[in-house]
Amino acid sequence: MICYKCGCRLSEHDFCTGCGADVGLYKRIMFMSNRFYNDGLEKATVRDLSGAIVSLRQSLKFNKNNIEARNLLGLVYFEMGEVVSALGEWVISKNLRPQKNIADDYIGMIQSNQARLDTINQTIKKYNQALLYCYQDSLDLAVIQLKKVLSYNPKYVCAHQLLALLYIMSEEWEKAHRELEKCRQIDTNNTTTLRYLKEVEHMLMPEEAAKGASPKKAVKENVVRYQSGNETIIQPVNMKESRGVSTLLNLGIGVLIGVALACFLILPGQIQNAKADINSQLRVVSEQSDAKTATIDEQEQTIQKLTDEKEQLSEELSKYQGTDGTLKATDGLMMAVSAYLENPEDIETIAAYLEALDEEEEGEEGSQNKTEAFTALYEDLVEDLREKLVTYYYNAGYASYRADDFEGAIPNLTRAYQYDQTNGDALYNLANSYRRSGDNDKAKELYAEVIDQFPGTEKANRSETYLAEINNAE
Numbered sequence: 001m002i003c004y005k006c007g008c009r010l011s012e013h014d015f016c017t018g019c020g021a022d023v024g025l026y027k028r029i030m031f032m033s034n035r036f037y038n039d040g041l042e043k044a045t046v047r048d049l050s051g052a053i054v055s056l057r058q059s060l061k062f063n064k065n066n067i068e069a070r071n072l073l074g075l076v077y078f079e080m081g082e083v084v085s086a087l088g089e090w091v092i093s094k095n096l097r098p099q100k101n102i103a104d105d106y107i108g109m110i111q112s113n114q115a116r117l118d119t120i121n122q123t124i125k126k127y128n129q130a131l132l133y134c135y136q137d138s139l140d141l142a143v144i145q146l147k148k149v150l151s152y153n154p155k156y157v158c159a160h161q162l163l164a165l166l167y168i169m170s171e172e173w174e175k176a177h178r179e180l181e182k183c184r185q186i187d188t189n190n191t192t193t194l195r196y197l198k199e200v201e202h203m204l205m206p207e208e209a210a211k212g213a214s215p216k217k218a219v220k221e222n223v224v225r226y227q228s229g230n231e232t233i234i235q236p237v238n239m240k241e242s243r244g245v246s247t248l249l250n251l252g253i254g255v256l257i258g259v260a261l262a263c264f265l266i267l268p269g270q271i272q273n274a275k276a277d278i279n280s281q282l283r284v285v286s287e288q289s290d291a292k293t294a295t296i297d298e299q300e301q302t303i304q305k306l307t308d309e310k311e312q313l314s315e316e317l318s319k320y321q322g323t324d325g326t327l328k329a330t331d332g333l334m335m336a337v338s339a340y341l342e343n344p345e346d347i348e349t350i351a352a353y354l355e356a357l358d359e360e361e362e363g364e365e366g367s368q369n370k371t372e373a374f375t376a377l378y379e380d381l382v383e384d385l386r387e388k389l390v391t392y393y394y395n396a397g398y399a400s401y402r403a404d405d406f407e408g409a410i411p412n413l414t415r416a417y418q419y420d421q422t423n424g425d426a427l428y429n430l431a432n433s434y435r436r437s438g439d440n441d442k443a444k445e446l447y448a449e450v451i452d453q454f455p456g457t458e459k460a461n462r463s464e465t466y467l468a469e470i471n472n473a474e
Contacts, residue, residue, distance in 0.1 A: 029062050029063065030062070030063055032059075032062045033059045033060075033062035033063035033066050033069070034059070034066075035059075036055045036056065036058045036059035036062065036069075037055070037056065037059040037066060037068060037069040037072070039055040040052040040053075040054075040055035040056035040059060040069065040072060040073075040076075041072060043055060043189075044072065044075075044076055046188065047185075047186070047187065047188045048187070048188055048189040049076050049079060049080050049157075049186070049187040049188075049190070050187050050189060050190045050191065051189055052072075052073075052076050053073065053076055053077070056069050056070075056072060056073040056076065057073070060073070065096055067093050067096060067097050067101065067103075070089050070090075070092060070093040070096075070103075071089070071090065071093050071101075071102060071103050071106070073089050074086040074087070074088075074089035074090045074093070074103065074106065075106075077089065078106075079155060079186070080155065080156075080157045080158075080186060080187060081123075081153045081155040081156030081157055081158070081159065082156075082158075083110070083120045083123075083153075084120070084124065086106075087107065087110065089103075090103040090106050090107050091103075091107065094107065119152050119153070120153075122152055123149050123152045123153045123156065126145045126146075126148050126149045126152075127145070127146070127149050127156070127158070127159055129145050130142045130145035130146045130149065130159075130162065131162075133145060134162070134166070139166055139169065139170065142162075142166060143163065143166055143167075146159050146162060146163040146166070147163070150163070154182075155186055157183050157186055157187055157190065157193075160179045160180070160182050160183045160186075161179075161180075161183055161190075161192055161193060161196065163179050164176040164179035164180045164183070164196055164200075165196065167179065168196065168199065168200065171203075173200050173203045173204050174204070176196070176200050177197070177200045177201070177204060180193055180196050180197045180200060181197075184197065306341075309341070310341055313334070313337055313338070313341065314338075332353050332354070332356045332357035333353070333354075333357055333374065333377060333378055333381070335353045336350050336353035336354050336357065336381060337377065337381055339353060340381060340384075340385070344385075347385065347388045347389065347392045348392065350385060350389075351389060351392055351393070354382075354389075355415075357378075382419070386419050386420065387420075389415070389416075389419050390416050390419045390420040390423060390426075393412045393413070393415040393416035393419070393426075394412070394413065394416040394423065394425070394426050396412045397409045397410075397411075397412030397413035397414075397415075397416060397426070397429065397430075397433075398413070398425075398429055400412065401413070401429050401432065401433055404436075406433040406434075406436055406437040407437065409429070409430075409433045410430065410433050410434065410437070413426050413427075413429055413430040413433060414430060417430060421453075424450065424453065424454040424457065424459050425459070427446060427449060427450050427453070427454075428450050428459040428462070428463065430446055431443050431446035431447045431449075431450060431463065431466075432466075434446060435447075435466060435470065440470050440473075443466070443470065444467060444470055444471075447463040447464075447466055447467040447470075448463075448467065450463040451463050451464060451467070
């Protein structure tokens with residue numbers, strides 16, 4: 001025991017050896033608190049929960065810091081279905097002793113389970129709604145709500161008692177007796193339960209109640225009587241069961257009946273379920289097989305289509321070859337198409353063929369030899385490869401620009417912008433390449449185009465700066 005004044009451990013004397021304070025009354029108060037705690041613990045072990053609550057509350061009146069008594073009181077509340085009261089006691093206990101307190105485990109056990117918290121909330125709401133129905137004389141609705149409450153929390157003693165009281169008011173004595181017995185199993189010495197139970201038993205057994213029903217007579221008769229409506233039902237208590245051959249015979253008959261039920265009722269159902277599972281698996285396998293077959297057919301059609309396209313393009317390529325075996329000026333396009341069909345990702349080879357084709361078209365006769373088929377094929381190829389060509393030429397041109405190879409950067413950036421007129425980065429870096437290579441006239445033209453095509457952007461602002469620098473230098 002600790003001194004309330006200085007915190008020193010107390011001895012057998014009635015004064016503190018540390019500070020000299022008089023602790024005689026304090027020690028008696030602590031002893032009384034511990035005594036009531038022990039009394040509450042003994043009552044809780046024999047399920048006298050209501051008596052345990054009285055003793056534990058008295059213990060806390062003497063010493064509110066009695067953590068063991070407070071935690072046990074919370075457990076008793078929880079056992080009686082009073083979860084909110086239990087949580088209240090555990091929270092107070094945790095605040096009084098934050099460290100090494102088992103109340104922390106109790107709180108975590110409830111709060112960590114969201115479903116349990118929702119159930120507790122629903123229990124409280126429905127119990128309050130049942131009370132409201134009782135005040136409004138809607139007893140049937142109150143019974144329904146209380147049954148829901150007990151389905152969520154079967155140990156809620158107050159709900160059992162209220163439901164039994166409603167059964168008593170409607171003179172349903174047997175149902176009331178069952179509910180009160182459930183209460184007595186939870187709390188064996190609850191005064192309210194015992195008072196209700198005495199009234200119900202008086203109504204179920206009016207004859208015994210009128211005669212006084214002496215214990216000797218009850219033992220002598222060795223029977224249990226209770227009233228169901230206008231009928232008195234007598235149930236023997238110590239009825240002896242038959243032994244020996246009859247027991248074995250009954251056991252054998254029960255086994256035979258069970259086997260027969262299994263053969264005629266359970267086994268056909270199991271066989272039917274097995275057949276249904278097999279049919280379901282076969283259906284799944286069949287669907288997968290059909291899907292794979294459809295995929296194979298689709299791939300074969302795609303291969304055939306590509307093969308036909310290749311043959312068609314090969315025929316068109318052969319038409320453009322000269323009589324001496326050399327390629328004509330338009331053969332560059334055919335080579336680019338052939339390279340695209342063989343490997344669409346080999347963009348470097350395709351770009352080389354297209355560059356050669358562009359160089360041939362720049363001649364005097366290049367534009368005159370173009371046919372509609374040539375133009376359509378060229379546009380389709382460029383449209384399919386436009387994004388890859390733009391990326392290839394822009395990366396190559398920008399790499400040359402970063403390496404100060406402006407002569408190598410200019411043609412690549414030019415082609416990148418020709419293939420994508422919305423590529424402002426390619427146009428801006430092309431203008432920078434001309435400026436840094438000394439061609440200010442071309443740079444001014446391109447900077448003006450950047451300002452015109454991409455107004456309000458950072459590239460346009462920088463282009464205005466470089467254009468002003470070139471004009472001032474001239």
